[in-house]
Amino acid sequence: MPEQTYLDAIRAGLEEELRRDPSVYIFGEDVALGGPFGVTKGLAETFGINRLVNTPISEATVMGITIGAATAGLRPIVEIMFIDFITLAMDQLINHAAKLHYMSGGQLRIPLTVRVQCGISGAMGAHHSQSLESWLAHVPGLKVVMPANPADAKGLLKSAIRDDNPVVFVEHRGLYWSKGEVSANETVVPIGKAIVMRRGEQITIVALSSMVGPALAAANDLKAEGIAAEVIDPRTISPLDIETIASSVKKTSRMIVVHEAVEQGGIGAEIVARVQQEAFYHLDSPIVRVAAPFAPVPASPSLEENFVPSKSKIIDAVRRTVYRRES
Amino acid sequence: MAANKDNFKEVIELLRRMWLIRAFEEKVSSLYAERQIVGLLHLGIGQEAVAVGALSLLRNDDYVYGGHRSHGHAIAKGADMNKLMAEIAGRATGYCGGKGGSMHIVAKECGFMTATGVVGGTIPLALGAAFASKERKKGQLAVVFFGDGAGQAGPFHESLNIASLWRLPVVFICENNGYAEFTPLSAHTKIERLAQHAKTYGIPASTVDGNDLFAVRDAMTKAVASCRAGKGPVFIECLTHRMRGHYEGDPAKYRELSQLAEWKKKDPIARVARALKSKKAFTDAQLEAIEMEARALADKATEFSLASPWPSEFDVDSQVYAVT
Numbered sequence: 001m002p003e004q005t006y007l008d009a010i011r012a013g014l015e016e017e018l019r020r021d022p023s024v025y026i027f028g029e030d031v032a033l034g035g036p037f038g039v040t041k042g043l044a045e046t047f048g049i050n051r052l053v054n055t056p057i058s059e060a061t062v063m064g065i066t067i068g069a070a071t072a073g074l075r076p077i078v079e080i081m082f083i084d085f086i087t088l089a090m091d092q093l094i095n096h097a098a099k100l101h102y103m104s105g106g107q108l109r110i111p112l113t114v115r116v117q118c119g120i121s122g123a124m125g126a127h128h129s130q131s132l133e134s135w136l137a138h139v140p141g142l143k144v145v146m147p148a149n150p151a152d153a154k155g156l157l158k159s160a161i162r163d164d165n166p167v168v169f170v171e172h173r174g175l176y177w178s179k180g181e182v183s184a185n186e187t188v189v190p191i192g193k194a195i196v197m198r199r200g201e202q203i204t205i206v207a208l209s210s211m212v213g214p215a216l217a218a219a220n221d222l223k224a225e226g227i228a229a230e231v232i233d234p235r236t237i238s239p240l241d242i243e244t245i246a247s248s249v250k251k252t253s254r255m256i257v258v259h260e261a262v263e264q265g266g267i268g269a270e271i272v273a274r275v276q277q278e279a280f281y282h283l284d285s286p287i288v289r290v291a292a293p294f295a296p297v298p299a300s301p302s303l304e305e306n307f308v309p310s311k312s313k314i315i316d317a318v319r320r321t322v323y324r325r326e327s
Numbered sequence: 328m329a330a331n332k333d334n335f336k337e338v339i340e341l342l343r344r345m346w347l348i349r350a351f352e353e354k355v356s357s358l359y360a361e362r363q364i365v366g367l368l369h370l371g372i373g374q375e376a377v378a379v380g381a382l383s384l385l386r387n388d389d390y391v392y393g394g395h396r397s398h399g400h401a402i403a404k405g406a407d408m409n410k411l412m413a414e415i416a417g418r419a420t421g422y423c424g425g426k427g428g429s430m431h432i433v434a435k436e437c438g439f440m441t442a443t444g445v446v447g448g449t450i451p452l453a454l455g456a457a458f459a460s461k462e463r464k465k466g467q468l469a470v471v472f473f474g475d476g477a478g479q480a481g482p483f484h485e486s487l488n489i490a491s492l493w494r495l496p497v498v499f500i501c502e503n504n505g506y507a508e509f510t511p512l513s514a515h516t517k518i519e520r521l522a523q524h525a526k527t528y529g530i531p532a533s534t535v536d537g538n539d540l541f542a543v544r545d546a547m548t549k550a551v552a553s554c555r556a557g558k559g560p561v562f563i564e565c566l567t568h569r570m571r572g573h574y575e576g577d578p579a580k581y582r583e584l585s586q587l588a589e590w591k592k593k594d595p596i597a598r599v600a601r602a603l604k605s606k607k608a609f610t611d612a613q614l615e616a617i618e619m620e621a622r623a624l625a626d627k628a629t630e631f632s633l634a635s636p637w638p639s640e641f642d643v644d645s646q647v648y649a650v651t
Contacts, residue, residue: 050462058482061454061481061482061486061489062451064449064450064454064482064486065454065458067452068392068449068453068455068456068469069455069458071455072440072456073459076455091448092451092482095448096441096443096448100433100441101648101649102426102646103431103433104423104426104427104431104441105426105646106424106649107433107435108435140644140647141648
């Protein structure tokens with residue numbers, strides 16, 4: 001299979017869907033110019049500025065416009081340049097996009113894809129580096145996906161665009177230039193399905209988005225000391241595929257959860273709560289979360305390095321879990 | 328527009344629609360007082376000329392977005408009064424199966440796309456529907472209603488800017504009833520006429536007597552023609568007054584009784600009736616029959632609603648997601 005970057009895979013997904021369905025439109029700041037990272041580069045030349053709609057810096061209203069366009073029969077994609085700015089659009093996203101199908105008794109559908117990029121990369125500081133996905137997963141009516149590799153990025157994006165519900169598609173900026181195999185054929189990855197990235201019997205590592213890479217690297221290192229770790233990428237955090245995770249824990253009896261968002265109130269807490277409900281009597285040790293400290297994201301590269309969960313932090317957490325002794 | 332022998336039939340129809348709204352909302356008010364309906368209810372009694380004047384000119388496939396005080400807008404766009412009353416009463420037979428309620432009415436079949444509990448919240452949605460209309464090129468347009476309180480919200484200004492920039496076929500209708508919840512507009516802004524904001528953003532705007540059905544309709548006639556001709560948005564500020572409090576149960580002590588009496592003289596329904604009578608075309612009895620017919624329909628809607636079942640307990644979390 002040909003290799004592609006995460007960014008190019010997203011662009012290919014957008015291009016294929018724009019071509020497939022004339023009701024797909026892309027709205028956002030600078031989208032007709034390619035955007036700051038080049039995700040939409042070249043699309044306006046192919047599909048025109050009517051469908052690659054450059055907007056003013058008015059996130060609240062632009063989000064509302066795409067919701068209104070969805071109620072009136074379009075299938076819009078809105079790009080919020082950084083997830084940090086989704087705060088400005090939260091009223092429309094939460095009060096209208098997420099609720100209109102329910103509040104209307106099923107009369108309205110909101111086939112809307114909200115593309116955002118999140119996370120820590122390049123010392124951009126507290127307003128361009130956050131991971132806010134757990135806020136969104138708390139809202140009934142929204143779906144939230146977080147692809148960790150190019151193939152999933154493309155496949156999940158296609159599912160998101162074709163879904164008749166609002167889907168927040170959370171890209172990680174640090175993954176944009178990472179490469180992976182992407183099928184040249186039409187591949188759609190279903191929303192709500194986790195994937196086992198590596199098989200193992202002694203511990204389950206659940207890792208999200210940018211943390212899947214370090215988790216796999218940690219599992220590789222741990223093998224040398226005789227620990228066989230199973231690595232699961234949930235890919236979607238709402239709805240959460242708890243069956244795949246719980247059945248893994250029933251086999252391994254141990255689990256850690258890894259995400260880049262701060263630990264308190266993160267999606268890891270939900271995963272832990274659901275796993276203890278499903279697999280409590282299979283657990284041999286407490287579940288540990290590896291996540292960012294409860295602090296805003298710092299700007300200095302040296303502080304940033306300490307802030308982000310890393311391979312070594314994952315290995316430490318696995319050791320604590322596997323070699324746990326009652327003191 | 329003025330009542331004359333060439334348009335009596337049309338004016339009578341408009342009067343009939345205003346009475347439908349008035350009778351419906353007075354019924355809602357009394358049902359609330361009897362605790363047959365509960366919840367947070369915002370009535371637009373006194374503002375009927377805006378809803379009817381504006382929406383009587385639309386096509387069924389035009390899109391209308393309301394605010395939190397929007398029973399009248401839904402009726403004026405053609406919503407079924409039985410399903411509307413049942414929704415407000417929380418019954419399974421309501422437009423939204425009881426999941427929306429008074430502030431979140433959706434009657435998609437007639438193009439009443441949604442009301443909202445968030446002040447000014449539907450203004451961007453209307454732009455979205457206008458965008459879709461423009462792309463579809465079938466001459467559709469979107470209309471959005473909001474109050475003077477929305478004029479100080481960020482998305483109001485963002486929306487005026489974008490609607491103007493993209494020449495969207497949207498009519499902004501500001502129902503300036505003088506109060507944002509309990510506070511007079513003068514305590515929220517130095518801007519006396521909200522139409523001024525629209526002019527700043529390059530949108531044709533006018534301020535009309537919102538209790539004058541004919542004035543609203545004249546302004547809307549021009550607005551609709553302009554939108555359908557692809558000339559972009561229009562803003563109409565309608566000066567009006569709500570005869571009830573902000574919500575049912577609000578004693579509205581912030582309002583002088585003399586002010587209420589003054590507005591009562593400008594009752595939009597009585598004004599149309601007076602105009603028709605002055606032409607000696609209609610008798611009191613004929614006009615009274617219109618009122619009685621409306622009240623009978625409101626009674627029928629009440630009977631339908633109160634006899635309807637409550638939603639099933641299984642519906643508490645149904646329709647959270649659409650099945651693709």
